[in-house]
Amino acid sequence: MKRLLLISLTACLTVSCIAQSAQAQAYCALRDPVRQIGELYPGLSYLSNVGVVTTETRKAVGARLPFTLHFNELGSHTLYTVTKDDTTVGYVHVRPEITRWGIIEITWSLDADLRIKDFAFQRCRNRRRTVLESEDFKKQLRGKSFDELLQLLDNNGKDISANGLKVNSVDHEFAAAIVRCALKTIAVTKIVWKDEVRTAMVLPAAGDLRQVADVYTVRVRQALERTFIADNADIERKTVKVFRIIDDSKKKDS
Amino acid sequence: MRRFALLLLITIFFSASTLMAEDKLFPWNKTPDEQDDSGLLRRIDDWLTYGDPERLADPDSTASRFRNNLRMTIDIAGRGIVPHKGGNSGSGSVAFIGLDIHKVFSDDHGDYATLIAQPYLTKLNSVKGPHFFEDNNDWELVNRIMNINFTRIFDERMNIKVGHFEIPYGLEQPLNTNGTLRDMTHPRNLGVKADWGVTLNGTLTDYEYEVGVSRGTGNEYFDSEDPYVIAGRFGTKHDDNLIVGVSFLKGSIWNPGALNGYKRGLVDASGVTGNVIDRERYGLDIQYHFERPMTLLAEFNYGKDFKRGVFNTMMELDFYNASKSTMWFTQWNYYSEQYDAALGSWEAQIDGSLGWRWTPNNNWALSLMYVQEVSAKKLNDESVRLGSKFIAQLRYRF
DSSP states (O other), X not given: OHHHHHHHHHHXXXXXXXXXXXXXXXXXXXXXXXXXXXXXXXXOEEEEEEEEEOHHHHHHHHHHSSSOOOGXXXXXXXXXXXXXXXXXXXXXXXXXXXXXXXXXXXXEEEOTTSOEEEEEEEEOOOTTHHHHTSHHHHHHHTTOOXXXXXXTBOTTSSSBOTTTOOOOGGGHHHHHHHHHHHHHHHHHHHHHTHHHHHHHOSSOTTEEEEEESOOSOHHHHHHHHHTTOTTOTTSOGGGOOEEEEEETTTTEEO | OHHHHHHHHHHHHHHHHHHHOSSOOSGGGSOTTTSOOOTHHHHHHHXXXXXXXXXXXXXXXXXXXXXXXXXXXXXXXXXXXXEEETTEEOOEEEEEXXXXXXXXXXXXXXXXXXXXXXXXXXXXXXXXXXXXXXXXXXXXXXXXXXXXXXXXXXXXXXXXXXXXXXXXXTTHHHHOOTTSSOOOSIIIIISOSEEEEEEEEEEOSSEEEEEEEEOSOTTSOOOTTOOEEEEEEEEEOTTSSEEEEEEEEEEEEEOHHHHHHHHHTOSOOTTOOSSEEEEEEEEEEEEEEOSSSEEEEEEEEEEEETTEEEEEEEEEEEEEOTTSSEEEEEEEEEEEEEOOGGGTSEEEXXXXXXXXXXXXXXXXXXXXXXXEEEEOOOSTTOOOOOEEEEEEEEEEEO
């Protein structure tokens, strides 16, 4: 009997091989973020794309960021592509982040150009989650691209940069974790699902979107005066946002 | 005792060498970057993950359609059990090898169904298993979970699941403990963990639910003595830190072991024949995730076995490290039933356990658990000996 017990215990121990794609959790415990998809994109259908996050992905993420994926983040993951009338309107992806409050899991919603649309916590023990779920915080992340998010963190990615985000000082660590998670989500999506994402992008594949801070330059004001609409009170000019598309492949602004 | 000491020594040896060794000796202690390519198993792993690239080149091929959105993993586990009761100890083991498959079916309009298939060859070695094992050394193909959930008949608010699923009741429904040492109350409270049938399930804005009708036979499907189960759970959404659920079960469950336990509390059991036990349960379950990685679980069940009152509860406290790779838990179970008055009326069994699970990466999981009976059901104030058991399991998924 002792022999059988020893064989059973040690049989698995002696097996050694490399394997990256398995999930520690049995697949019956997998839960699709269907509620969040329904809330973020009401009435729209979604298509699962299962991709494998490998050690190579981890290295590639590490090359783009001052931090990288935890080994438990490797394996098969799903990118949910949300479509409307056969057009991709966005993606949903769930990614964990290790914090001192344990693992937080965030359901991210990205637009077709992989900018942040919204997020929702799937697991978050931090009691201040309601503060960072508020519209005040979310609107600081909405529309941000990878590069813009990166500017919100300090050099090592552990804290938010000076003037990066307007949050209470007690929430700096928590907010930085959320931004790190957002950055990893965009990086992983770009790397693992590059073919799916590229075809749906509105911007050029190597492009980036930068918000123009000073919209009403002297030239613009002169142009408005020439067209006699400079003093048109019906136009709410404070809400106008202008973005510049930077296409790295062409090395000039598009 | 010597066997217990041997098992303990082996466990300490592996744990210590894993935790302390500077030169990482064992594969489960190495990061994927540090592991070596090991030929055949690597090729099996690649095939499980990616399939045959030549066959997959054609997107309309059967292989390609099968592979699309497929997760497929081989799951191997060995479990050693050392029980101890009244000065006697023996040992046994269970070996598992199975496939864990998760496949999403999609078309141009999106996802429409999810298949989960988990066939596991299970071999007992001197261990008492569930009733579908013929003896303590039997082997059986166990269908852990094997169902297809149709997700586009309505929207996320109502799906239809067909096949072999966990009975939608109590904490097991949201947590799912298949293949782990840690278990919820299904085996002892309900007498059936997974069953063949149909469920309606869905997620509402703030609530989740699953209601099912099933055969009542567990692993195998048959209809002798006409067993059945109707069960359901309604709970608050699983992404909150406080999750509350209510459940119900009504059924006639094929479980000879549970029926024998019922007969034990009768003065005259001659009128009870067959293999099914009529059960009714109403449950309340609570999960509370504390701010630091610690979780409290509780489940309270009241109901009847035939006309006999039953009250069963379970409480568990879980502690995790930040990355959740290590988990400590302590679980306390209270099972009581109302025997015939001549045999002592309400009798309770209480046991407590302490467990540890270590998941160093996505492949390996080592679990240890010690269970101690604190109190046992007695007939006419008879003296009973309390038992304990030590269980260790090593699991490898690739």
